[in-house]
Amino acid sequence: xxxxxxxxxxxxxxxxxxxxxxxxxxxxxxxxxxxxxxxxxxxxxxxxxxxxxxxxxxxxxxxxxxxxxxxxxxxxxxxxxxxxxxxxxxxxxxxxxxxxxxxxxxxxxxxxxxxxxxxxxxxxxxxxxxxxxxxxxxxxxxxxxxxxxxxxxxxxxxxxxxxxxxxxxxxxxxxxxxxxxxxxxxxxxxxxxxxxxxxxxxxxxxxxxxxxxxxxxxxxxxxxxxxxxxxxxxxxxxxxxxxxxxxxxxxxxxxxxxxxxxxxxxxxxxxxxxxxxxxxxxxxxxxxxxxxxxxxxxxxxxxxxxxxxxxxxxxxxxxxxxxxxxxxxxxxxxxxxxxxxxxxxxxxxxxxxxxxxxxxxxxx
Numbered sequence: 001x002x003x004x005x006x007x008x009x010x011x012x013x014x015x016x017x018x019x020x021x022x023x024x025x026x027x028x029x030x031x032x033x034x035x036x037x038x039x040x041x042x043x044x045x046x047x048x049x050x051x052x053x054x055x056x057x058x059x060x061x062x063x064x065x066x067x068x069x070x071x072x073x074x075x076x077x078x079x080x081x082x083x084x085x086x087x088x089x090x091x092x093x094x095x096x097x098x099x100x101x102x103x104x105x106x107x108x109x110x111x112x113x114x115x116x117x118x119x120x121x122x123x124x125x126x127x128x129x130x131x132x133x134x135x136x137x138x139x140x141x142x143x144x145x146x147x148x149x150x151x152x153x154x155x156x157x158x159x160x161x162x163x164x165x166x167x168x169x170x171x172x173x174x175x176x177x178x179x180x181x182x183x184x185x186x187x188x189x190x191x192x193x194x195x196x197x198x199x200x201x202x203x204x205x206x207x208x209x210x211x212x213x214x215x216x217x218x219x220x221x222x223x224x225x226x227x228x229x230x231x232x233x234x235x236x237x238x239x240x241x242x243x244x245x246x247x248x249x250x251x252x253x254x255x256x257x258x259x260x261x262x263x264x265x266x267x268x269x270x271x272x273x274x275x276x277x278x279x280x281x282x283x284x285x286x287x288x289x290x291x292x293x294x295x296x297x298x299x300x301x302x303x304x305x306x307x308x309x310x311x312x313x314x315x316x317x318x319x320x321x322x323x324x325x326x327x328x329x330x331x332x333x334x335x336x337x338x339x340x341x342x343x344x345x346x347x348x349x350x351x352x353x354x355x356x357x358x359x360x361x362x363x364x
Contacts, residue, residue: 008042009102011352012056014118016047016077019110020187020212028327029107030074035344036105038062041352045070046092047077048108053086056095093125103355104129105348106324110187114324115141128359130351132323136297140323143185143217146296147318153295155288156317158222158307163206164215179221182206184213195221222317224309226250227275229289230325230336231302234350235357242293244286245336249275271332273339278312285316292321300354301325303333 013036015029016022026047033045038060045057057073060066076082087095096104104122106129112118116138122129132140139145147157159176162185182205184192192212194205202218209216229247233240249272275282289304296302303325306316325333337347 009040009352009356010099011036011041011043011103011105012046012096012101013043013105013107014046014048015107016049017108017110017112017118018048018050018052019108019112020192021110022050024326024328025107025109025113026074026077027329028109028331030070031327031329031331031344032105032107032348033060033070034067036060036348036352037345040349043105045073047074047082048112049077049083049086053083053088054092055082055086056092089121093121096127097125101127103127103352103359105352105355106130107327109324109326114322115186128355130355131300132296132298132302136299137323140296140298140302140321141186143183143320144215146320149295150292150318153291155291155295156315158220158317158319160217160219162215163218164210164213176218176220178202180205181219181221182209183217183219184209185215185217186213219319222307222309224307224314224317225275225277226305227277227285227308227316228303228305228332228336229285230333231289231293231298231304232337232342232347232350233300233354235353240354240357242290243340244289245333246274246339247277247282247285247289248273248332248336249277250332271335273332273335277308280312281308281314281316284314288316288318292318296321296323298323299358300351301333 013032015025043060047055116134119134179197182194192209196202196205206216227247230245232243251270292304293302304321305319308314
């Protein structure tokens with residue numbers, strides 16, 4: 001579907017934020033800026049600092065110095081020298097509206113990015129943005145609400161219970177057999193996640209999760225292959241087409257599970273796309289990912305993680321859905337899009353077009 005001739009979208013690629021996933025978000029934002037098409041997008045990198053200040057970079061241009069300019073910008077952000085150019089939230093929104101920004105590409109992971117808050121800000125400002133809306137973002141960011149939504153749709157989940165402030169102690173629940181995963185209810189990138197093999201480790205794991213969030217999810221470990229499956233909403237002549245990408249099989253090389261190091265340090269995990277599973281099982285994974293995407297009300301993009309137990313007739317056990325999947329050099333979604341036949345540039349363009357379509361942009 002073609003846009004109006006000569007139309008250049010004004011896009012802010014926003015990353016960072018007051019999140020435990022700040023560094024991962026900076027890497028995602030940088031990769032999006034490296035690959036975003038500048039023949040259709042008048043784009044700027046924008047970093048929200050941990051303190052909530054907004055640093056608006058220069059426009060991205062084609063040419064050999066683009067990568068160098070981006071590295072200089074992100075180095076200045078990390079080094080603190082860009083802080084003198086930062087503005088507060090009110091000034092940032094005023095500038096966004098004054099520049100008539102058409103779309104914000106959200107590359108903020110974790111708090112503020114995936115919990116519905118920046119979506120609410122942009123809805124109020126009347127600016128289109130990539131990814132899911134307020135309610136879907138807030139629901140998917142809460143692992144317990146996510147599991148409840150899965151179960152309502154008949155999707156398989158592991159047995160679990162909650163522990164934390166105002167709740168029974170973790171050792172008081174004997175319904176789960178060890179080992180048990182303990183996770184912050186609201187968080188991502190495996191920050192604060194532990195695998196407990198006994199009651200003592202369980203108590204320590206709960207305390208570690210509560211350092212990140214005020215509630216911990218204790219979940220029965222499922223034996224099987226960990227997989228992840230991205231879903232994309234693509235604008236076509238006939239409306240929105242929802243596509244499940246080829247799932248990725250994940251095998252950590254050293255870690256017992258897919259922890260932070262295994263996710264983000266090159267060589268620490270083996271990621272095979274498409275997964276080495278039977279066509280029947282792959283189809284079930286893709287169907288479950290689309291159902292999760294829809295039952296949570298996601299839009300634009302999502303990525304659902306699951307465990308596939310042994311056997312050719314296995315049904316995936318769903319773990320969580322990410323509404324803003326990572327877009328770093330080691331992230332799964334770009335790998336899956338590539339296996340589908342969509343390169344990184346086209347993936348970014350697809351998400352922006354969906355955001356503009358949802359935002360009521362004019363199409364020829």
